[in-house]
Amino acid sequence: MIRHTVVFRLKHEKGSEAERLFLANAQRLASIPGVGGFEQLRQVSPKNDYDFGFSMEFADEAAYAGYNDHPDHVAFVRDHWVPEVAAFLEIDYVPLAPVENGS
Amino acid sequence: MIRHTVVFRLKHEKGSEAERLFLANAQRLASIPGVGGFEQLRQVSPKNDYDFGFSMEFADEAAYAGYNDHPDHVAFVRDHWVPEVAAFLEIDYVPLAPVENGS
Secondary structure: OEEEEEEEEEOOOOOOHHHHHHHHHHHHHHHOOOOEEEEEEEEOOOOOOOOEEEEEEEOOHHHHHHHHHOHHHHHHHHHHHHHHEEEEEEEEEEEOOOOOOOO | OEEEEEEEEEOOOOOOHHHHHHHHHHHHHHHOOOOEEEEEEEEOOOOOOOOEEEEEEEOOHHHHHHHHHOHHHHHHHHHHHHHHEEEEEEEEEEEOOOOOOOO
C-alpha cells in the first residue's frame, strides 16, 4: 500500500466560493481507477501554514502511476491545481513493520 | 477526530542500529491513553527529503492534550526526539465534509 498525501494552501480567500469550488472539483479524483480511501482534510496545526490536505491510497506503484497519468488527473492539475494552489508539499508513505526491542 | 502526523528525518545513518532503536522506542507512544490508529511509516516521495512519518488519531482536543502532556510522551521528546531528529514537520488533519456541486 502507498498512501499519497498532499498538504496545500489555496490562492483563494478562506471560506470563499472559489475555495468551495476547488474542493468540489477535486472530489472527482476519488473516482479515478486505483484510488482508494480518498479523503479531503482540513489542516489545523498552527506549526505550518497549510490549510488543506488530500490523502488517498494505492495498492502498488502501477496503480499510483495509472492515477498520475489518468486524463481526469492531468486535467485537474492543469485546470485547477496549477492555477489555484499557492503552496504545497507532497508526502507519500508506505507502512513500516513494527520495530521491536525498544530500550 | 484529529489525525496528528509528523514527517521527519533522523540524524542517524540510514539502516543503522540507532535508527532501529529510535523507531522501537517510538512504538511506546502507541500505548499512551487516547492514542488510536498509531502508524510508523516510511516516507517514499522523492519530492521532499524526509524519511519517516508517524500518524495517530485522537477523538478530540482533550485526548490530544492528554497525549502531549503524558509523561511517556514528554520523556520520549526529551530523550529521543530532540537529540535524534534532524528535521521534521507536524501536520494535523480533521476530516472535511464532502463538497458538492463541482463544475
